[in-house]
Each structure stands twice: as structure tokens, then as C-alpha cells.
Amino acid sequence: MAGGVGSRFWPMSTPECPKQFIDVFGTGRTFLQMTFDRFKGVVAPENVWVVTSAKYFDIVKTQLPEVPVENILLEPCRRNTAPCIAYVSWRIKSKNPNANLVITPSDHLVTDVIEFQRVINSALKFTAETDAIVTLGMHPTRPETGYGYIQADLQEPSLVNKEIFRVDSFREKPDLATATEYVRQNNFFWNSGIFIWSVKTIVNALRVYQPELSSIFENLLPVYGTDKEQAAIDEKFPTCENISIDYAVMEKADEIFVFPADFGWSDVGTWGSLHTIAKTDKDGNNVIGPDISLYETKNCVVHTTEERKVVIQGLDNYIVAEKGNTLLICRLDQEQRIKEFSCN
Amino acid sequence: MAGGVGSRFWPMSTPECPKQFIDVFGTGRTFLQMTFDRFKGVVAPENVWVVTSAKYFDIVKTQLPEVPVENILLEPCRRNTAPCIAYVSWRIKSKNPNANLVITPSDHLVTDVIEFQRVINSALKFTAETDAIVTLGMHPTRPETGYGYIQADLQEPSLVNKEIFRVDSFREKPDLATATEYVRQNNFFWNSGIFIWSVKTIVNALRVYQPELSSIFENLLPVYGTDKEQAAIDEKFPTCENISIDYAVMEKADEIFVFPADFGWSDVGTWGSLHTIAKTDKDGNNVIGPDISLYETKNCVVHTTEERKVVIQGLDNYIVAEKGNTLLICRLDQEQRIKEFSCN
Numbered sequence: 170m171a172g173g174v175g176s177r178f179w180p181m182s183t184p185e186c187p188k189q190f191i192d193v194f195g196t197g198r199t200f201l202q203m204t205f206d207r208f209k210g211v212v213a214p215e216n217v218w219v220v221t222s223a224k225y226f227d228i229v230k231t232q233l234p235e236v237p238v239e240n241i242l243l244e245p246c247r248r249n250t251a252p253c254i255a256y257v258s259w260r261i262k263s264k265n266p267n268a269n270l271v272i273t274p275s276d277h278l279v280t281d282v283i284e285f286q287r288v289i290n291s292a293l294k295f296t297a298e299t300d301a302i303v304t305l306g307m308h309p310t311r312p313e314t315g316y317g318y319i320q321a322d323l324q325e326p327s328l329v330n331k332e333i334f335r336v337d338s339f340r341e342k343p344d345l346a347t348a349t350e351y352v353r354q355n356n357f358f359w360n361s362g363i364f365i366w367s368v369k370t371i372v373n374a375l376r377v378y379q380p381e382l383s384s385i386f387e388n389l390l391p392v393y394g395t396d397k398e399q400a401a402i403d404e405k406f407p408t409c410e411n412i413s414i415d416y417a418v419m420e421k422a423d424e425i426f427v428f429p430a431d432f433g434w435s436d437v438g439t440w441g442s443l444h445t446i447a448k449t450d451k452d453g454n455n456v457i458g459p460d461i462s463l464y465e466t467k468n469c470v471v472h473t474t475e476e477r478k479v480v481i482q483g484l485d486n487y488i489v490a491e492k493g494n495t496l497l498i499c500r501l502d503q504e505q506r507i508k509e510f511s512c513n
Numbered sequence: 514m515a516g517g518v519g520s521r522f523w524p525m526s527t528p529e530c531p532k533q534f535i536d537v538f539g540t541g542r543t544f545l546q547m548t549f550d551r552f553k554g555v556v557a558p559e560n561v562w563v564v565t566s567a568k569y570f571d572i573v574k575t576q577l578p579e580v581p582v583e584n585i586l587l588e589p590c591r592r593n594t595a596p597c598i599a600y601v602s603w604r605i606k607s608k609n610p611n612a613n614l615v616i617t618p619s620d621h622l623v624t625d626v627i628e629f630q631r632v633i634n635s636a637l638k639f640t641a642e643t644d645a646i647v648t649l650g651m652h653p654t655r656p657e658t659g660y661g662y663i664q665a666d667l668q669e670p671s672l673v674n675k676e677i678f679r680v681d682s683f684r685e686k687p688d689l690a691t692a693t694e695y696v697r698q699n700n701f702f703w704n705s706g707i708f709i710w711s712v713k714t715i716v717n718a719l720r721v722y723q724p725e726l727s728s729i730f731e732n733l734l735p736v737y738g739t740d741k742e743q744a745a746i747d748e749k750f751p752t753c754e755n756i757s758i759d760y761a762v763m764e765k766a767d768e769i770f771v772f773p774a775d776f777g778w779s780d781v782g783t784w785g786s787l788h789t790i791a792k793t794d795k796d797g798n799n800v801i802g803p804d805i806s807l808y809e810t811k812n813c814v815v816h817t818t819e820e821r822k823v824v825i826q827g828l829d830n831y832i833v834a835e836k837g838n839t840l841l842i843c844r845l846d847q848e849q850r851i852k853e854f855s856c857n
Contacts, residue, residue: 180822462854476838478524480854483844487827494820496835498842500827503809510806510824 170253171201171221171229171275172244177439177504179511180495181472189276190228193437193472194447195457200276200437201232207282211289212271218242218261219275220253239394245403250362251417252382252409255375256402259386262368263393269297270371272364272414278446280433288430292365295330295426302374303333303365304419306358306427307434312348315438317341317360317415321427336425339415358429362436364414365428371418378421382409440488440504444470458491470501514597515545515565515573515619516588521783521848523855524839525816533620534572537781537816538791539801544620544781545576551626555633556615562586562605563619564597567747583738589747594706595761596726596753599719600746603730606712607737613641614715616708616758622790624777632676632774636709639674639770646718647677647709648763650702650771651778656692659782661685661704661759665771680769683759702773706780708758709772715762722765726753784832784848788814802835814845 175188182188189200198206205217214235221229223243230238242257254272261268271289279285292303306319320337327333339360343351351357366374375383385405392401419425435446447455447470454463458473464482473479473491481489488504490497499507519532526532533544542550549561558579565573567587574582586601598616605612615633623629636647650663664681671677683704687695695701710718719727729749736745763769779790791799791814798807802817808826817823817835825833832848834841843851 180824464850464854473840478839479842480524480840481842482847482850482854483831484842489842491840495822496817496824496840498823498825498828498833503826506808506826510808510826 170250170272171219171225172247172253173274173276174247175276176508176511179490179507180492180497181474181490183492183495186228187225187276188437189274190225190232193443193457199232200278201229203279204273204275204277205233205235207279207285208271208289211286211293215240216268218257220244220257222247243399243402244406246407248406248409248411250414251375251379251412252406254364254371254414255379255382255386255409256406258368258371258375259390260393262372263390266368268368269293270364270366270368272366274362274436276437277361277363278433278435278437282432284430284432288428288432289365291330291332292428295327295333295428296365296367296370298329299327299424300367300370300373301327301333301424301426302370302418302422303426303428304336305361305363305365306429307361308429308431309348309352309357309359312345312352313359314342314345314348315442316436318343318348318351318357319360319427321356321358321429323356327426330428333426333428336419336427339420358427359434360415361434374418374422379410379412379417382412382417385409440470440490440507441501444468444501468501514594514616515563515569516591516597517618517620518591519620520852520855523834523851524836524841525818525834527836527839530572531569531620532781533618534569534576537787537801543576544622545573547623548617548619548621549577549579551623551629552615552633555630555637559584560612562601564588564601566591587743587746588750590751592750592753592755594758595719595723595756596750598708598715598758599723599726599730599753600750602712602715602719603734604737606716607734610712612712613637614708614710614712616710618706618780620781621705622777622779622781626776628774628776632772632776633709635674635676636772639671639677639772640709640711640714642673643671643768644711644714644717645671645677645768645770646714646762646766647770647772648680649705649707649709650773651705652773652775653692653696653701653703656689656696657703658686658689658692659786660780662687662692662695662701663704663771665700665702665773667700671770674772677770677772680763680771683764702771703778704759705778714768718762718766723754723756723761726756726761729753784814784834784851785845788812788845812845 171189175182178188192199217236218240219229220242229241318340321334322337325335389401392398437443444455449455452467454469456471461471461479466481466484468486469484471489486501488499515533519526522532536543561580562584563573564586573585662684665678666681669679733745736742781787788799793799796811798813800815804822805815806824810825810828812830813828815833830845832843
């Protein structure tokens with residue numbers, strides 16, 4: 170899934186080039202490319218599918234030359250994750266009804282790719298043998314209020330994989346007290362938004378819980394892979410309900426499992442989370458840019474993307490981000506207002 | 514005089530385009546152009562001379578199309594004000610030995626141009642009738658430690674102009690206690706660096722007090738106005754002593770006068786002085802740029818020169834200045850370190 174707009178990462182992330190297409194860490198690889206790299210050896214490039222907005226087609230093609238262009242599915246408008254997943258599921262079903270899928274955001278960070286691959290392979294084996302819906306739950310390391318949580322029934326591991334448990338409930342982003350309580354208990358996990366299931370399972374689940382949505386993509390079976398596909402999608406996709414896969418399926422279905430895991434995951438949803446994750450200097454500054462000089466500056470995130478000279482003196486706990494024609498200077502503790510800033 | 518490098522105004526002012534060539538106030542006119550404008554009706558454009566660095570020739574020609582190009586004198590290197598003034602004085606003498614001169618920096622601000630012209634005309638009348646050296650002294654409005662001061666003998670006005678007084682002494686930039694004492698007394702004035710004298714007077718003064726310097730420009734009399742002038746200047750100018758006109762003449766000569774005046778003058782030498790002078794919003798911000806949004810920001814100077822979107826949240830007492838490929842963020846009270854920042 171590569172259709173997000175990454176509005177909390179403005180101005181690095183813009184509607185023209187959102188977060189998943191950006192090399193936020195200065196490593197030479199964008200989030201999308203890192204996501205692709207993470208599946209090397211697990212999924213062959215010709216089996217990688219990217220669902221994105223029509224306007225990002227060229228970016229995806231350029232950033233992932235290994236992926237066949239016909240595997241880049243283009244949404245004419247944004248309709249949240251359920252229509253996106255329904256589209257790619259029926260599209261893959263039309264090619265291979267026995268396919269086994271991993272659904273993943275393309276703008277997250279995973280630091281322990283070896284463990285990630287072990288978990289993914291283990292989960293794929295599980296969904297190949299069962300009709301389970303599996304979510305990856307991340308062991309919480311702090312009472313994060315920016316994530317949803319999954320409550321697991323740790324008393325009841327699945328029969329075929331002892332690392333996988335039934336889900337008791339999905340919980341929305343909690344307040345701090347609730348999050349602290351979740352972390353204190355050991356059966357709550359961050360909802361990573363990574364799902365594993367067979368095409369059969371997800372198609373059946375959508376048919377049961379989202380019959381309208383399902384009929385839209387079911388009816389398009391004759392055009393998938395033909396030169397009529399895009400026109401049909403452009404016509405029908407906008408009629409889909411704007412709904413997340415969590416609401417559409419997860420919170421309704423029975424056979425939902427969680428695979429608690431720990432592979433150094435972050436959604437890097439905000440500048441603050443980047444500051445938490447990324448390498449900082451001795452003064453707590455995370456600095457990415459070709460020519461940045463800091464004086465009496467600490468706990469700042471400083472990102473520039475151009476060949477630009479930046480001198481900063483006397484800042485504590487600020488974001489300084491510059492991209493193209495835009496400069497943001499903002500206290501880190503006020504970053505929830507970035508969306509507001511970017512719109513004015 | 515338009516050869517300065519304006520290092521305290523970095524990054525707006527750069528060696529490639531220093532302060533005098535910049536439209537700091539966003540009015541559409543640079544300091545150099547405002548200086549030219551200030552003399553309209555007093556000095557005909559063909560009698561305006563600009564002494565600048567060779568590398569700024571194109572800028573001056575572009576910014577002052579009214580000034581004949583042969584009136585743009587080019588220094589091959591920087592040698593402070595005395596060689597600059599000596600050069601232009603002999604050069605003008607070669608054309609008109611009876612000329613009456615105003616010497617002025619080109620990077621200062623004057624807000625009351627009517628009063629400025631009255632003072633200049635009055636001073637020019639005085640120097641046309643006498644062999645006096647006249648400096649303009651500004652009534653101090655605060656104990657500024659960034660300016661030199663002129664101590665006047667207010668008991669002894671000149672015979673022909675009751676607004677003009679003999680100078681008792683020139684004082685270097687004082688400390689705050691001394692500056693406060695100067696302001697408390699009423700006979701100390703800021704040294705504006707604006708001088709009025711006849712060509713005869715300055716040439717004679719230079720001959721007496723700076724014989725070496727004088728002989729250099731005296732010897733070039735045969736080449737002034739010829740196609741050999743620049744080559745001769747390029748050869749001889751670097752041999753001049755690096756010395757200010759204050760040291761070279763003012764502090765040595767006898768017939769020195771000061772014209773105390775009050776026409777809204779500032780040398781706008783620093784970001785802080787710009788902040789003091791320029792229009793601020795209700796939060797004390799001085800903002801120049803096409804697209805700047807401020808949130809919870811006060812007492813800041815924000816200057817951008819490009820078509821750039823800038824969002825600033827939560828800054829108090831900072832300079833944010835952006836030009837070309839350079840961004841500076843610096844506490845206003847640390848601006849004396851800008852020269853250090855710009856060199857690293």
C-alpha cells in the first residue's frame with residue numbers, strides 16, 4: 170500500500186511526493202524501496218504488487234524498477250485501506266486464486282529484517298495451511314498513544330503455530346493512562362497494519378462483511394489484466410465506501426489471529442518518532458543534510474534535502490525541515506499541528 | 514562608497530551581493546538605490562560617483578542606470594575608506610578642481626529625506642565658502658555601543674553657519690557606561706560616516722596627513738579618464754595603506770566641523786538594528802518575504818528573498834534568514850557571531 174499522503178511529515182512529505190517515496194534517513198533508499206528490500210528472498214519481484222494513487226505511478230516505476238509495471242495498481246482517488254486491499258486481492262485472485270498474501274504499508278521502518286523475514290515466513294506458512302486472518306502485533310516498548318492496540322488471548326495459541334494467538338479485541342489509539350495500562354499488561358500489542366492471509370480467506374471475509382465493496386471488484390473480474398482495467402477502476406473505485414480494513418473486516422470477523430513480534434518496527438508517523446528512532450549526535454540532534462552546522466542546539470530534528478547551507482544557533486527541541494520551496498521551524502511538542510500549518 | 518561586504522548581514526548579504534545591493538526592507542529599492550534617490554535634486558546623476566569593488570561593477574551598473582558608467586570607480590582590492598576617498602577625490606579633481614563633495618556610505622538608512630537634503634545643502638554651501646571638513650553627527654537616541662561618537666564644542670558655532678560646530682574629539686565605539694554618559698551629555702553625536710568638503714580641502718588634507726597615499730593618486734592624474742586608468746589603479750591601489758579616513762585625516766586635522774542633525778539615520782549594521790528600525794507586527798516580528806506564516810512567534814526578524822513558503826512556530830527573539838542556498842536560524846542576542854557562522 171503506497172497511496173498515503175504523509176501529511177504529518179510536511180514539508181519533507183508533500184502531496185507531490187509523500188513520505189513513502191522519501192529517503193528520510195539519508196541512506197539512499199526510500200521507505201518504499203526499504204519495504205521492497207525487506208521482502209527479498211521471501212517474495213519474488215514479479216509477485217510484488219503496489220497499490221498507489223494514479224499520480225504516483227511514475228515515482229513507483231522509477232523507485233522499483235524490479236516490479237513489473239502491470240503490478241502497479243492505480244487508485245483514481247483515496248478510499249482508505251479496505252477498497253485498496255479488495256482491489257489488489259481480486260486482481261491477484263484473477264491471476265492466481267491460491268495466492269498467499271502479505272499486506273504491508275510502504276512507509277514504515279523495520280530494523281531487524283532477519284527477524285522480520287522469519288516472522289513473515291512463519292505467518293505465510295500458517296495462512297497457507299489455515300483460513301486465518303493474521304495481523305502482526307508489535308511488542309510495545311512505551312505507552313504510545315499514536316498507535317492502535319491488539320489485545321491477544323495469550324492462553325490460546327493456535328494449534329499449528331505456537332507463536333500465533335487469537336485476538337480478543339482491537340483497540341483504538343488510547344489515552345496515556347490507558348496506554349500505560351496496556352503496556353503494564355503483557356497481552357496488548359501495537360497494531361502494525363501488516364496482515365497475512367490467503368486470497369481465498371480475504372475474498373471470503375470481504376464477501377461476508379463487505380458485500381457491496383466485494384461485488385464491485387468481483388464484477389471487474391473480466392477486465393483485470395486487460396486494457397480495460399484502468400478505465401473500469403477509474404469508474405468504479407470512486408463508488409467504494411471510504412473505510413479501513415480494520416473497521417471493514419478485522420473488528421467483525423471471527424478467525425482473527427495476532428502474531429506478536431519484535432523486529433524493531435516503527436510507523437515513523439511523525440517527526441518526533443523519527444527523532445526517537447534515528448541516530449542522534451551527542452546533543453540529541455538528528456541531522457540529515459549535506460551542510461548543516463549547529464551551535465548550542467540540542468534535541469532537534471534537522472532535515473534538508475537540497476545542497477543547502479544551514480546554520481542553526483540556540484534551538485532546543487525543534488524541528489527544522491526544508492524541502493524545495495518550503496521551510497518549517499516548529500517546536501517538536503507542537504508537531505501535531507503540522508497538518509494545520511501545511512494547509513495555511 | 515559601495516565596496517563593503519556587509520558580513521554582519523549574512524546570509525542576506527554575501528560576498529557575491531553584499532548588503533548595499535540588497536532590498537532589505539522589501540520596498541523594491543536597494544540601499545544603494547535609496548542612497549542615490551536621497552540625492553535627487555541635490556546632485557545631478559552625472560555628478561554621482563560610485564567607488565566599489567571591481568566584481569560589483571555589473572551590479573552597480575544595473576542598479577543605477579542613471580549614473581554614467583565612467584563614474585563607477587573600481588577598486589581591485591579592499592583598502593578601507595581613505596584610499597577609496599583619495600581615489601575618487603583626485604579623479605573628480607582631474608575633471609573639476611572646484612568640485613564640492615559629499616562622501617557617503619551606500620548602505621545606511623535615512624527616513625527623513627527632506628531634512629537630509631536641507632542638511633546636505635546647508636553643509637555644501639558651507640564647504641563651498643570655507644576650507645572646512647564637515648562631518649554629519651547624528652543626535653543619539655540611545656546609548657548605542659556599535660557607533661563611534663563625535664564630541665562637539667557647542668560653545669563655538671562656525672561663523673557662517675550656526676548649525677555647524679568645531680569638533681573637540683572623535684571617540685571609538687564606547688562601552689555601555691561610556692555611551693550612556695555620552696547620551697546624558699548633549700555634545701556627543703553618532704559618527705555617520707558622511708562627510709562634506711571641497712575637493713581642494715580634502716586633497717590638501719590628504720597631502721598634509723597622508724603624503725604617501727596622496728602621491729599615489731596625484732601621480733595618476735595623467736591617466737584619469739583614459740583607457741589606461743583601470744590598469745594603473747589595478748597596479749597602484751593594492752600598494753595603498755589599509756586605513757580609514759577617520760584615522761587618516763579626521764583625527765589629525767584642525768579644521769574639522771560637525772553638523773549635528775536628526776534625519777532618522779541608521780547604519781542598519783546588524784539584524785538587531787534592522788529589527789529596531791523596521792516595521793514590526795503586533796508581536797514584534799519584522800517579516801519580509803512572500804509567504805511567511807508565524808505561530809506563537811514574537812520579536813523575530815524573518816527574511817526570505819525567494820518564492821519560498823516559510824512556517825515558523827514557537828520562536829522568540831530569533832533571526833531566521835534565508836537566501837539562495839543558505840538558511841540561518843540564530844538568537845538575536847547572538848548575532849555578533851554571524852561572521853563566525855558564515856565562515857564555517
